[in-house]
Amino acid sequence: MSMEVDILPIAADNDETARLADLIEGVAGEFSPFEDLHGFSIDGVYLQTSVLPSGWRDRLVPVTNANTAAPGGDPQFTGWCLDKEDLCVAKLCALREKDRNFVAALVRADLVDTHVILGRLATLDPDHARAASSAHRWLTSLHRRE
Incomplete structure (x- = not known):
């Protein structure tokens, strides 16, 4: 962790x-x-x-609960978290071993949809084509090994 x-x-x-x-x-x-x-x-x-796919802002996930409140309980704040597949795109484009391990664990636990991740990799800005291609190859090979 x-x-x-x-x-x-x-x-x-x-x-x-x-x-x-x-x-x-x-x-x-x-x-x-x-x-x-x-x-x-x-x-x-x-x-x-981070390298993020098109539309990531529209998929942000709000988190509001007792843990997001001020010490006295009021006000209660909202944290906006990346959608899980958008997070995987960013992690895979970073190409660090710890990020690949993180994504592999999510895939193995069936917590993310690899087809969604692959689709979002295709929406990356052309400036990130090399990272998207590497991430695509890695995720496809992981999927074949599973």
């Missing part, structure tokens, strides 16, 4: 998003008092950090 959470602040423009991501990293990043207190760290990320 990872002991870090990636947070993309949504702001009016990329410069403000970058400023907020840096602020998050400084306050709650690795080796921070936040990490000491809560047992995990928060990485502020930019839009350019």
